[in-house]
Amino acid sequence: MTNSYSKDRENVISGITTFDTIVQQHIGNINANSSMNAFLLLNDNAIQSSKETDKRACSLSSIDGINIAIKDNISTKGIRTTCASKMLQDFIPVYDATVISRLKQKGAIILGKANMDEFAMGSSGETSYFGATDHPLFSGYVPGGSSSGSAAAVAAGFCHAALGSDTGGSVRQPAAFCGVYGFKPSYGRISRYGLIAFASSLDQIGIFARDIDTVSLVFDSISGEDEYDSTCSRLSPSDSFSNVDNSIDYHSLTIAILPENELLGLSQDVRKVYDTTIQSLKKAGCTFKELSIPASSAWIPTYYILATAEASSNLARYDGVRYGARVNNDISQDMTTASRSDGFGKEVQRRIMLGTYVLSSGYYEAYYKKAQKARRVIVNGYKSIFDQADLMLLPTTPTAPFKRGEKSSNPLEMYLSDYFTVSANIAGIPAISFPAGYNDQGLPIGLQLQATFNQDEKLLHLTKQIASLIV
């Protein structure tokens, strides 16, 4: 297994290796495992930029030379960005997303564009137009989704870190399946400018790494106000790496957990890891409180109504007129219909239709309006939980990774597997999945910690401490 960023950086500074060598090793690894299908494209300039990083090795910035994979729904100037869709298979953006310009400015090396579910719609990585991503440890299993390639690449040691996007669990769920950290910050802590929208009010760029320090380093480098994103928080960039509070007293820590009847569909193996973790934390002195998030039966419907409604509108721009796939070369309604029918895959079309339906006149009140009300209930519910507890501990997924093809024919079952992750997006709070154990087969299992809105730094610090107790 390759080193963490901090280790590699140390080695570069002490002259043991160079960033050039590290990039070459990563690329070698990727090419040797191309059947995993984690990357859709490798950045031609990566080696060149690593050579430039080596030249300034005596004065490195906090993430200088970090090898990072970018989910293919984040706009990279001059580098093809497809959303893993036929619709954008040849699309080359004319601008960099805010996160990309910040990474570049601090010397990060963009290794390539990671595979994903088409337009981030999926929980298994199987809806990509360019083929599914394989599980990095257990071939034939799914790595989770929608940030499938980002999670697999980090777990397989193809890079130090990866960016993904999390609309309803798309960072945390694949992180759990692949056995790595997957962090979804509070809504607005990282600019969405250049993140190709799925559901604007839920989307948030997230970070994958094999260690929490790397997550913090990347978070500190890309978070902070952005004049190009009106929904971005006015808070300054985070300072979670250098400004760590290590004096954690487990006896003063209160952790909320869901009541038994709200732990829906939890499989035996996840349950075991969940219980063991609670036991170890109790032993360390943590207090646990059973607190329920209201309307748990409404989480999935609320999420799918809001997400598909916004998606149906966000994806309207792919009409074949200005860019993207075009079928029937005569500008008209027919051209738009033909282009969209051909360019979008089945799952994307299903969600656009759902979203169009819930917004249509006569149904708006019954679905969209109701979902908005439920959202407010969930937001307030979380507020009262975090009045009584520092953190909330939840499973990330109801089950361990499943086999490819197992759920792809049953969309409803697939949607239900998002049960434990969607509420954080609905409430906009920070949440992280950390590797918590394995099942008997050796498949990774992750658990999730959540904190109150904008307490991202605290969440990262506590996760580091808690994870150190378990592993």
Next chain:
Amino acid sequence: MSDIFDQYEPVIGLEIHAQLLTQTKAFCGCKAAMSDFPNTHVCPICLGHPGALPVMNKQHVNMAILMGLATHCSIRTRSAFSRKNYFYPDLSKGYQITQFEDPICYAGSVEIEQEDGSVKHIGITRIHIEEDAGKSLHDIDIDTLVDYNRAGMPLIEIVSEPDMHSASEAYKYMVSMRQILRYLGICDGNLEEGSLRCDANISVRKKGIKAFGIRTEIKNLNSFRNVEKAIKFEIVRHIELLESGGTVKQVTMQWDASTQSTKELRSKEQAHDYRYFPEPDLGYILVTQDMLHDATMLLPELPLAMKQRLSHDYGIPYYDAGILTEDKSLANFFEKTCLQLSVKDKERYKLVCNWILTEILKILSDKKISINEAITISSKGIAEIVDLFADEKISSKIAKEVFSHIVQTGESPLQYVESKNLQQISDEHIIAEFVNSALNGEAENIEKYRAGKSNLMGYFISKVMKISNGKANPRMVNDLLNQQLM
């Protein structure tokens, strides 16, 4: 037939779209200059590129507030954006960012003047902020082409109450809205070029009945004449349809200038379901007390108030004040000129007004320019001409000559009159000499005049004027001739 029409009352409401004169577009940094070469003011945001996000334009909001205050609207301190979803090649994002529930301005009114001079209030339901779509060019053989310079241009939509009851009221409302927009300096108000657009909702009902009839909507009325004509046509069509036992269908119509009639564009069944929902990419529009205060300070005197003031304060006819205030810059020119007169009285104000309404307006309309563009016509110059005339230093004939000269050169009238020695001669002795030499050798005509042929007076006057090169004071010439010929 006319009796039948009298039994009905038309009910009309207008929706006006005004394109605002901001520096940049509504949600991106592109220059708001849509008439430039196609697709030169575009960026990822207004082209709807994947991942691009809108950012609100403060100037857009401030202009909407200004219009709201000018039309006595209430201003909402917190309002939100919505998306209006539909597919069209020139709509780059597949939705328009607009306001749906709770627009920024609501419940206002404007005043229009009726023929009898009374003032009628037309209610304003709402004014909201939105963006424009691009422009499709279909009339080119090869293909449909789209110009996105207009995509994302800032608009306000002004929706009236159904308070108008004739085509001429609708026309007056439209004129007065354009006048207000121009006074505020936020829209150039050009219907032909589309910076101002008008849709009309029309229904008719039997007089005395409260319930509304079924309405039709006429889209895209692109001139003031067409607004009036189309509404008139539609009212007649509704009444005739009802009188012949038919019913009005709720449809969207279009004015066809070639046939001078309305035709159906789409039926209610074909109407779009716009699937409005709150725009998740933008925050609330927050109007602070400071913003309201600043807008109030910027609010200029409005057309109707200015018309009433000019007529009252300067003693000019109300009708003339109306013409002056049609264009704020003309009204300003009038006031500036009056301010520079050496004697400030109503007689001279009236003279200034006459000069503007006759000579100056003629030049402006010939050259198709505004008073601000007429660089040789200065308020100081006009004040000098009026003073010279009123002080009897030049005759009206000379005054016109001086005017046509300074329009060419931009010279000062005072200097020109002095240098060309055009000053009127009012010295009694000199004029007496002119009269004497004019009457010299006219014994026969003098005889005839005295015998009663009084129209010979004109002949004598013109002879004196000729001798004086037109400079003799005509009043004095007249007096002296009368004395001499008694």
